[in-house]
Amino acid sequence: SNSINEEGTPAMGTPPRGGMSTSRGLRDRVQQYAQSARLVRASADPAFGGAPRGSALSASTIAASQLALSIPQSPYGPGGARVTVTADGADKPMWLKPVSARDSPRDITTSSVINAAGYGFGTSRSMQDGWRREFAAWRMKHRLPEDTKVFIMTGSYDDVRVNLLARGWFENPDPDSRFFDLKWTLKARDIDHRALRDGQIVNHYVGAAKSLTTKTGLCRSLKSLHWHAGADVDSFFPRCYDLTPEANEARAFHVDFKWTLAQSTLRRMLRDGGLNPRGVVLAEALALALKVCRFQLRYEECLVSDSENEAPELPPLDEREWGVFMSSPAFQPDAEPPPPEDAPMADDTELVTDDIMAEANELIEKLDARNAQATIEGCAAVWIAKPAGKSRGRGIMCVTRLEDLVKHTKAQADNLVEERENKWIIQKYIERPLVVQGRKFDIRQWVLLTCISPLTVWLYEEPYLRFCAEEYTLSDVGNVFRHLSNNSIAKHSDDFKSKDLSEGNMWHLDTFRAHLAATRGAAGAAAWEGRIKPAMINAVVSSLKCAVDMIENRKNSFDVFGYDFCIDDDLCAWLLEINASPSMEHSTPVTADLCVQVIDDTIKVVVDVPQELERLKAAATATAAA
Numbered sequence: 001s002n003s004i005n006e007e008g009t010p011a012m013g014t015p016p017r018g019g020m021s022t023s024r025g026l027r028d029r030v031q032q033y034a035q036s037a038r039l040v041r042a043s044a045d046p047a048f049g050g051a052p053r054g055s056a057l058s059a060s061t062i063a064a065s066q067l068a069l070s071i072p073q074s075p076y077g078p079g080g081a082r083v084t085v086t087a088d089g090a091d092k093p094m095w096l097k098p099v100s101a102r103d104s105p106r107d108i109t110t111s112s113v114i115n116a117a118g119y120g121f122g123t124s125r126s127m128q129d130g131w132r133r134e135f136a137a138w139r140m141k142h143r144l145p146e147d148t149k150v151f152i153m154t155g156s157y158d159d160v161r162v163n164l165l166a167r168g169w170f171e172n173p174d175p176d177s178r179f180f181d182l183k184w185t186l187k188a189r190d191i192d193h194r195a196l197r198d199g200q201i202v203n204h205y206v207g208a209a210k211s212l213t214t215k216t217g218l219c220r221s222l223k224s225l226h227w228h229a230g231a232d233v234d235s236f237f238p239r240c241y242d243l244t245p246e247a248n249e250a251r252a253f254h255v256d257f258k259w260t261l262a263q264s265t266l267r268r269m270l271r272d273g274g275l276n277p278r279g280v281v282l283a284e285a286l287a288l289a290l291k292v293c294r295f296q297l298r299y300e301e302c303l304v305s306d307s308e309n310e311a312p313e314l315p316p317l318d319e320r321e322w323g324v325f326m327s328s329p330a331f332q333p334d335a336e337p338p339p340p341e342d343a344p345m346a347d348d349t350e351l352v353t354d355d356i357m358a359e360a361n362e363l364i365e366k367l368d369a370r371n372a373q374a375t376i377e378g379c380a381a382v383w384i385a386k387p388a389g390k391s392r393g394r395g396i397m398c399v400t401r402l403e404d405l406v407k408h409t410k411a412q413a414d415n416l417v418e419e420r421e422n423k424w425i426i427q428k429y430i431e432r433p434l435v436v437q438g439r440k441f442d443i444r445q446w447v448l449l450t451c452i453s454p455l456t457v458w459l460y461e462e463p464y465l466r467f468c469a470e471e472y473t474l475s476d477v478g479n480v481f482r483h484l485s486n487n488s489i490a491k492h493s494d495d496f497k498s499k500d501l502s503e504g505n506m507w508h509l510d511t512f513r514a515h516l517a518a519t520r521g522a523a524g525a526a527a528w529e530g531r532i533k534p535a536m537i538n539a540v541v542s543s544l545k546c547a548v549d550m551i552e553n554r555k556n557s558f559d560v561f562g563y564d565f566c567i568d569d570d571l572c573a574w575l576l577e578i579n580a581s582p583s584m585e586h587s588t589p590v591t592a593d594l595c596v597q598v599i600d601d602t603i604k605v606v607v608d609v610p611q612e613l614e615r616l617k618a619a620a621t622a623t624a625a626a
Contacts, residue, residue: 131178131197138179144170150179155186157584159599167603182607186581193552201606204580205449205559206552212543213561213580215425216242216388221546228545234372236539237575240427243409244388253426255313257383257402259296260428261326263367264381265289266360268330271338271379275350279330279338279379286352288325291315293363300370331381331400337475338379375570378431380474384483386577387412388423393486398429398477429483430574431474434567436515437501438471442485442576445563446598447540448605452553457544458605459537460598464590465507469493487587504588527571535573536565543578558606560598 139146149169153160161171164182172180178195185191188204196202211221219240225233241253266289268279280286295315302311317325329335339346368374385405387395395412399405409424433440446460469490470481477483481493490505501507507515509528516524540563562582566574584599586592 128197135179142170149181151182151184152177152180153184154190155184155581157184157186157599159584159596160184160603163600163603188580193554196554199556201556201558203558203560205452205554205557207550208449208547208559209580211547211550212578214388215386215577216244216247216423218543218578219425220247221550222543225542225546228548229542231538231542232372233542236535236542236573238373238376238428238430240425243424243426254402256428257381258292258314258322258325260377260383261331261381262289262292262296263364263377264331264379265325265328266293266364267377268328268338268379269352270357270360270364271341273345273349274352276346277329277348278336280328282324282328283352285324285328286356288317288321290356290359290363291317292325293367297363297366300367326401330379333400333404333476333478335380335400335475337473373428375568375572376428376430376432376574378474380431380477382429382431382474382477384427384429385409386425386427388425392488393480393484396480396484398483400477430566430568432569433472434569434571435472436465436467436507436512439467439501439505440472440483440485440566441465441467441507443536443565443567443573444582445536445540445565446582447561447563448602449544449559449561450606452548452551455541455544455548457540459540460601462509462594462597464509464594465512466490467501467505467507469505487583491587503590506588506590508590508593531571532567532573536563539563539565539573539575543575556606556610558602560602 136146139148139150144150149164149167150172151160151164151169152172152175153164154175165171169181175185175190180200182201183191184203188206188209191202191204193202193206209217211217219242222233222237222240225231239256241247241249241256243250243253265280265285269275269286269289272279275281275283275286280289292315295312299311299313302309330338368377371377380400382398382400383405384396384398385408397408399408405426435441443463443465445463448458448460450456450458466485466487467490468482468485470479470493472482480489484490487504487506502511513525513528516527518524520527559580560582562579564576564579566576568574584591584595586595
C-alpha cells in the first residue's frame with residue numbers, strides 16, 4: 001500500500017515516510033549529497049586484514065575476479081562517488097553509494113525493492129534510532145563494550161563462528177533476537193527481512209531461492225535470458241523442461257524426447273556401421289528415425305525462414321510405429337555402450353545401403369549445425385530427472401524411456417498431492433562428458449553476490465572437482481554412483497574408498513589443470529583460462545541477470561552460491577544447477593583446505609571492505625570540508 005512511483009515521490013494517496021514531508025525535501029537532500037560527493041582513491045591497507053590466498057584484488061580480499069557490471073554514469077545518480085581500487089598495478093573502478101541505500105535515487109525509484117515492509121527507505125529514522133538504543137542497552141546487559149560487534153549463526157558453519165570470534169565479535173545465542181550486526185543462517189526464511197535495520201548484514205537475499213536455487217526456478221528464469229542479456233541459454237545450460245502442470249511444457253518435452261531418440265538412432269547406426277543386435281536391430285526403426293529427423297529439419301528450416309507454411313514437428317506415426325521406434329536395445333536401461341569410434345565393425349552387424357548411410361550422415365550434420373548443444377549429444381538418448389525441492393542428489397535419476405520417467409516420479413512422491421503436482425524438471429543428460437581416469441566429475445564454483453544494482457558478483461579463484469565413485473558408462477544409467485558426483489551420494493558406494501582417485505575423490509584446480517596439460521598438450525594447458533573459466537563466468541553472470549528483477553535489492557545483504565558445472569569432451573562448460581547455502585563441511589582434505597579460506601575471504605568482502613570504504617569516504621568528506 002505504500003509504494004514509490006517512478007519520479008521518486010510517494011504514490012498518490014500514500015503518506016510520505018522516513019521523516020520527509022514532501023518530495024521537494026527528498027530532492028533537496030539528494031542535491032546535498034551530490035554537492036558533497038568527492039572522488040576518492042583506495043589502495044591496499046592493513047585495515048583489510050591482509051590479502052587472502054590467491055587474491056586478485058588486494059583491497060577487495062576475496063580470491064576472485066570481481067564482475068561489477070557498472071555503467072559509465074553512477075547508477076546512484078549525481079550523488080554517487082566513483083572509487084578506484086588499486087589491484088596488482090591496475091585500477092579497478094567501483095561505485096560508492098551516497099551515504100546509504102535509503103538515500104539512493106536509484107533505489108528510491110524501485111518500488112519493488114523499497115517498500116513499507118521495512119527495507120531501506122521504508123524504515124523510519126525514529127525506529128532506527130530506537131533500535132540502536134535498545135541494542136546499546138542489550139550490550140550493557142551482557143557487559144560488552146559499546147563498539148563490540150555481535151553475530152547470530154544457525155546451521156553448520158563452524159568456520160564462520162571461529163572467524164568472527166577471532167575478530168573479537170560476540171555471539172548472540174538467541175537465533176530470533178533482533179540484536180546483531182551480522183546474521184548467517186542456513187535458510188533465508190530464518191531471517192526476518194521485514195525487521196532488518198540499516199547496517200545489519202545478512203547472508204540471504206529475498207527472492208534468490210525462488211528464482212535461482214530451486215531447479216524449477218532456475219529453469220524458468222533462464223528461459224527469459226534473451227530479454228536480459230541477449231545471450232543464448234542453449235550455449236551453457238542443457239535444454240530443460242519444467243514438468244509441473246502450470247508450466248505447460250510437457251508437450252514440448254515429448255517432442256524433444258522423440259527428436260533426440262531419432263537422432264540417437266541414426267548416431268548409433270552410424271557408429272555400429274549398420275543394424276546390430278546391441279544397437280538398432282530393426283530396419284523399420286531406422287526408417288522411422290530417418291522420417292522423424294526429416295520432419296525436424298523441415299520444421300527448423302521453416303522457423304529460420306519465417307515461412308507462412310508451418311511445418312509439423314513430428315510425422316503422424318501410430319502407436320505401433322512409435323513402439324517400434326523406441327524398442328531398440330540401444331535405448332534400454334541395461335543397453336551396451338556403443339563401440340569406440342575407431343573400433344572395427346562387429347561380425348554380427350548387418351550392412352545398410354550406401355544411400356541410407358549418406359542420408360543419415362547428412363541429416364545429423366545439418367541438425368548438429370543448428371544445435372548449440374551438439375557436443376553433449378550421444379547414441380543413448382539419456383535424460384536426467386530432478387525433483388524440484390530436493391538437494392544433494394536426492395531423487396535424481398537418469399532415464400531413456402518415458403515409462404521409466406513416469407514410474408520414477410510417482411515412486412518418489414510421498415503422497416497423492418505430490419504426485420499430482422509433479423514438481424520435477426527433465427533435462428538433457430550430457431552423454432559425452434570429459435572423464436578423468438574413467439570417472440565423470442563436476443566442478444563446484446563458489447559465487448558471492450554482494451549487490452543487485454549494479455550487479456556485483458565475485459567468483460572464488462579456486463573451484464574444486466568432485467568425482468563420481470564409479471567408472472562412467474551409459475550401459476548402466478540407473479546407477480547413480482556412475483553419474484552423480486555429490487559427495488553425499490558417492491560416499492555410499494563400495495568403490496568410494498577402495499578406488500579413491502585421491503583426497504576423497506576430489507581434486508584441487510591445479511591438479512586438474514596439470515591433467516589437461518598432460519593429456520591434451522598446449523591446447524589443454526590453455527583450456528582453463530582460455531575456454532572453461534570464461535564460459536563459467538558467462539553462465540554465472542547470465543543466470544544472475546535473469547534473476548535481478550525477482551531479487552529484493554538491499555544494502556548489506558549478500559549471498560553465497562554453489563554453482564555446479566560439467567565439462568564435456570570438447571571442453572565446453574555446462575551449468576547444471578545452483579545451490580543455496582552450499583555445504584562448507586570439511587568432508588575431505590580438499591574441502592577442509594578451501595572452505596576455511598572461502599569463509600574468511602567472504603567475511604573480508606562483506607564486512608571489512610565496506611567498513612574501509614566508509615572510513616575513506618568520511619576522510620574524503622572531512623578533507624573537502626576543510
